[in-house]
Amino acid sequence: MQSLRNLLQQAQQSGSAVGHFNISDLVLLKAVFAAAQEVKVPVLVGLSEGEREFVGTRQIGALVRSLREEFDYPIFLNADHTHSLAKGLDAAKAGFDSIVFDLSGLPFEENVRQTRQAVEALKAINPAMLVEGEIGDIGTGSEIHESAPDLSKGLSTPEEAKQFVESTGVDILAPAVGNMHGMLRSMVAGETKKRLDIERIASVKQAAGVFLTLHGGSGTDDEDLRRAIAAGINIVHINTELRVAWRQGLEEGLAKHRDEVVPYKILPAAVDAVRQVVASRLKLFNSERHFAQGT
Numbered sequence: 094m095q096s097l098r099n100l101l102q103q104a105q106q107s108g109s110a111v112g113h114f115n116i117s118d119l120v121l122l123k124a125v126f127a128a129a130q131e132v133k134v135p136v137l138v139g140l141s142e143g144e145r146e147f148v149g150t151r152q153i154g155a156l157v158r159s160l161r162e163e164f165d166y167p168i169f170l171n172a173d174h175t176h177s178l179a180k181g182l183d184a185a186k187a188g189f190d191s192i193v194f195d196l197s198g199l200p201f202e203e204n205v206r207q208t209r210q211a212v213e214a215l216k217a218i219n220p221a222m223l224v225e226g227e228i229g230d231i232g233t234g235s236e237i238h239e240s241a242p243d244l245s246k247g248l249s250t251p252e253e254a255k256q257f258v259e260s261t262g263v264d265i266l267a268p269a270v271g272n273m274h275g276m277l278r279s280m281v282a283g284e285t286k287k288r289l290d291i292e293r294i295a296s297v298k299q300a301a302g303v304f305l306t307l308h309g310g311s312g313t314d315d316e317d318l319r320r321a322i323a324a325g326i327n328i329v330h331i332n333t334e335l336r337v338a339w340r341q342g343l344e345e346g347l348a349k350h351r352d353e354v355v356p357y358k359i360l361p362a363a364v365d366a367v368r369q370v371v372a373s374r375l376k377l378f379n380s381e382r383h384f385a386q387g388t
């Protein structure tokens with residue numbers, strides 16, 4: 094089985110990106126895995142601190158490992174938005190392949206100092222674990238927002254990207270390039286789309302020289318996503334779109350089986366709704382290559 098680092102290098106060379114999908118229950122995990130198998134591409138599953146608290150850090154480590162081993166399939170596990178070293182160490186011990194160590198809420202110098210310490214401590218537990226650092230402001234909460242926050246002042250510059258990567262030793266950088274967490278109601282309705290600063294992505298990529306992650310990918314214009322990947326994005330995070338599909342699918346399942354109490358008869362509708370969203374995103378992120386399983 095190849096490592097996540099090899100996989101990202103391969104994606105970079107072929108002009109594709111690895112899809113990262115947040116999960117917080119077995120319905121979502123089943124849907125993401127089924128979609129990846131259907132499209133025949135590798136996939137990254139992520140859980141934030143809140144999502145890990147609900148599912149169990151060690152439990153999700155065991156579940157994802159069991160899929161990887163039983164199906165000999167490149168499915169990887171990321172500890173999304175981790176705000177303390179203690180939670181990061183828990184994830185490292187549970188076998189997570191990567192971590193987003195997110196101190197972007199702190200002043201830049203403090204973010205650099207603590208992220209550098211985290212890189213050392215995490216790699217001491219698992220040298221192969223990839224550590225992602227975050228700079229700039231992309232908002233919080235993968236949910237539906239009533240109004241758009243003003244994130245224009247928090248956009249990442251090539252200079253700070255370069256300085257951050259060189260001083261911390263992170264493997265992956267999450268810049269603020271017009272993306273934001275969550276979706277507006279108009280985006281859920283399909284009336285508006287997020288737009289990305291493609292030139293900024295290209296200049297940050299050149300300055301940083303590491304893998305780049307796009308957070309808050311839900312509701313982004315498809316063409317912008319394609320151009321962002323061509324400009325140097327290696328991982329795209331999708332969460333809110335899955336949550337919206339999860340809820341709609343669940344409501345459909347309940348409506349279809351009014352007197353049913355058997356979960357495994359109701360929940361497949363939710364699995365299917367999420368699977369369709371994930372498959373559509375995976376096809377878009379991997380449109381530049383065809384992945385041969387097992388290589």
Ligand SMILES: [Zn+2]
Nearest residue numbers: 174308309330
């Ligand atoms: Zn994120």
